[in-house]
Amino acid sequence: MRKRGAGLGLAGPPALVLGLTLAYPLALILGTARRGAGVLASGAFLAALLHTVAIALAATAGAMSLALVFALVLAFAPFPGGRACARVAETTIALPSFLIALALTFAYGSAGVVNGALAALFGPGGPRVDFLYSAWGVILAEITIYMPFVLRPLLATFDAIDRAQIEIAAGLGAGAGVILRRVILPAAVPALLAGGSLCLLLTLNEFGVVLFIGAKGVITLPVLVYDKAIQEFDYPAACAIASVNIGLALALFATYRLLLGRLAHDAVH
Amino acid sequence: MLFTERERHLVVAVFLGLFALIYGVPYALILAASLARAWNGVLPSGLTGAHFAALAGGADAASLSASLATAAMASLGALLLGLLAALGTRGLPRRGQAACDLLFFAPSAVPTVSIGLGLLVAFSRKPVLLNGTIGIVILAHLLIVFAYAYGGVRTGLARLPDGIEAMAESLGAGPWARFRRVTLPLLAPHLRGAAGLAVAMSMGELAATAMVYPPGWATLPLRIFALSDRGAVLDAAALTVVLASATFCVLGLLRK
Numbered sequence: 001m002r003k004r005g006a007g008l009g010l011a012g013p014p015a016l017v018l019g020l021t022l023a024y025p026l027a028l029i030l031g032t033a034r035r036g037a038g039v040l041a042s043g044a045f046l047a048a049l050l051h052t053v054a055i056a057l058a059a060t061a062g063a064m065s066l067a068l069v070f071a072l073v074l075a076f077a078p079f080p081g082g083r084a085c086a087r088v089a090e091t092t093i094a095l096p097s098f099l100i101a102l103a104l105t106f107a108y109g110s111a112g113v114v115n116g117a118l119a120a121l122f123g124p125g126g127p128r129v130d131f132l133y134s135a136w137g138v139i140l141a142e143i144t145i146y147m148p149f150v151l152r153p154l155l156a157t158f159d160a161i162d163r164a165q166i167e168i169a170a171g172l173g174a175g176a177g178v179i180l181r182r183v184i185l186p187a188a189v190p191a192l193l194a195g196g197s198l199c200l201l202l203t204l205n206e207f208g209v210v211l212f213i214g215a216k217g218v219i220t221l222p223v224l225v226y227d228k229a230i231q232e233f234d235y236p237a238a239c240a241i242a243s244v245n246i247g248l249a250l251a252l253f254a255t256y257r258l259l260l261g262r263l264a265h266d267a268v269h
Numbered sequence: 270m271l272f273t274e275r276e277r278h279l280v281v282a283v284f285l286g287l288f289a290l291i292y293g294v295p296y297a298l299i300l301a302a303s304l305a306r307a308w309n310g311v312l313p314s315g316l317t318g319a320h321f322a323a324l325a326g327g328a329d330a331a332s333l334s335a336s337l338a339t340a341a342m343a344s345l346g347a348l349l350l351g352l353l354a355a356l357g358t359r360g361l362p363r364r365g366q367a368a369c370d371l372l373f374f375a376p377s378a379v380p381t382v383s384i385g386l387g388l389l390v391a392f393s394r395k396p397v398l399l400n401g402t403i404g405i406v407i408l409a410h411l412l413i414v415f416a417y418a419y420g421g422v423r424t425g426l427a428r429l430p431d432g433i434e435a436m437a438e439s440l441g442a443g444p445w446a447r448f449r450r451v452t453l454p455l456l457a458p459h460l461r462g463a464a465g466l467a468v469a470m471s472m473g474e475l476a477a478t479a480m481v482y483p484p485g486w487a488t489l490p491l492r493i494f495a496l497s498d499r500g501a502v503l504d505a506a507a508l509t510v511v512l513a514s515a516t517f518c519v520l521g522l523l524r525k
Binding site: 007011018022029066069077082093094105107113147179205211223225239249 | 271272276277280281284285287288291292294295296298299301302308309310311312350351353354356357358359360361367369370371372373374375376377378379380381382383384386387388389390391392408412415419466469472473474475476479480490493494497498502505506509512513516517520
């Protein structure tokens with residue numbers, strides 16, 4: 001058979017474009033970072049790093065849990081319109097992330113529906129519900145936005161589980177809890193890990209949600225990079241912070257690809 | 270099965286409640302706000318189309334065309350490059366393919382703010398002065414959507430019927446004819462899907478655009494943020510509805 005790899009030259013132009021407009025600029029960022037490395041000892045950077053990691057972990061855990069619950073219901077308690085619900089959730093992926101952040105301010109913001117209702121019930125007063133302008137608001141928005149990234153692989157996994165296997169287990173007297181622990185959850189682990197690590201990557205890099213919610217004191221690495229470069233014109237500091245952010249993201253990306261490769265390998269063998 | 274009939278009803282009811290709260294309420298609130306005359310209490314006070322009418326001229330209309338033009342050019346460029354990359358690396362041994370995947374998917378992992386920062390650092394001086402031009406916005410968007418275009422084409426190529434190109438070859442079709450008559454038509458649905466994803470991502474892109482945009486080329490997300498930041502949240506909601514509708518229109522056109 002003819003070697004199809006002979007066309008490798010076709011990949012030259014895209015590799016060249018990526019090299020000149022992505023790899024070269026990233027190398028310049030790394031080079032410039034040395035001059036701004038002092039910022040990495042500042043409280044603002046450490047706080048942003050802590051916020052970024054904590055928010056990403058919490059949002060990912062939340063998205064994984066919610067996706068697991070949703071997928072269990074959709075796969076094992078199917079009802080008319082269930083799959084349409086999954087598709088509605090998936091349209092969130094096609095829409096900008098800040099849409100959800102904006103919507104949450106209408107629901108839970110200081111002038112939102114919930115506070116309006118509480119003021120109508122208990123008389124005027126400061127906003128009674130104000131979790132939105134904290135890390136919790138960002139986490140809630142990110143769970144909503146990134147849940148579909150876990151839901152999709154989970155549903156595919158659950159749909160592939162042989163229903164007879166469950167019926168036999170139930171016939172042998174296994175309760176729902178046992179079936180869940182012994183049959184369903186072990187099967188869900190690869191999809192949960194793959195979807196979860198993608199979630200972690202996307203939440204680490206999230207920008208729009210944090211900017212739109214505008215919580216005082218909740219600054220993440222991408223927002224700090226923007227502030228340093230665009231508000232303060234301090235490019236060396238922005239480059240130093242960006243280097244840390246890029247390093248984190250690429251390390252996580254490599255882990256994710258490794259995991260995907262392992263999963264595909266397991267699926268074949 | 271897993272649930273008894275009574276449990277099933279309960280589970281479905283809880284699911285529907287949770288789903289409506291998380292995914293129904295946000296969309297409903299954005300839509301309601303875009304049509305609200307004012308909204309200070311529980312419910313909006315009266316409906317109006319004024320927010321949409323106000324968008325018809327000026328900066329908001331300009332931002333819609335900036336967004337559409339950016340998305341079209343960036344997606345087209347990314348699709349072309351993604352097609353070349355996927356065709357070129359096709360048929361490599363497993364390890365080679367994995368290495369190329371790592372390379373071509375990596376742009377999707379770089380924080381978009383840093384993509385913008387990198388372009389500013391690299392192209393704000395001669396010989397290549399892109400800072401301050403529309404080109405830098407389009408380039409940023411192209412880099413952001415490239416991995417998704419590549420992924421879409423790659424999936425499409427992997428799903429081509431086995432041996433169909435070899436069959437065309439044995440019938441005497443040259444490489445170009447084979448590509449144009451066999452590969453491309455079979456690939457078309459995947460190309461359209463990849464284009465849809467690229468356009469949707471580009472239309473909603475905020476971070477890199479905020480870093481690099483020149484005056485007069487504020488895209489819809491930037492405009493929406495400016496409105497919301499200055500407290501004009503109902504106008505921001507209306508413009509968000511415009512953005513979502515425009516995105517769905519493009520997706521619908523591509524699906525046909």
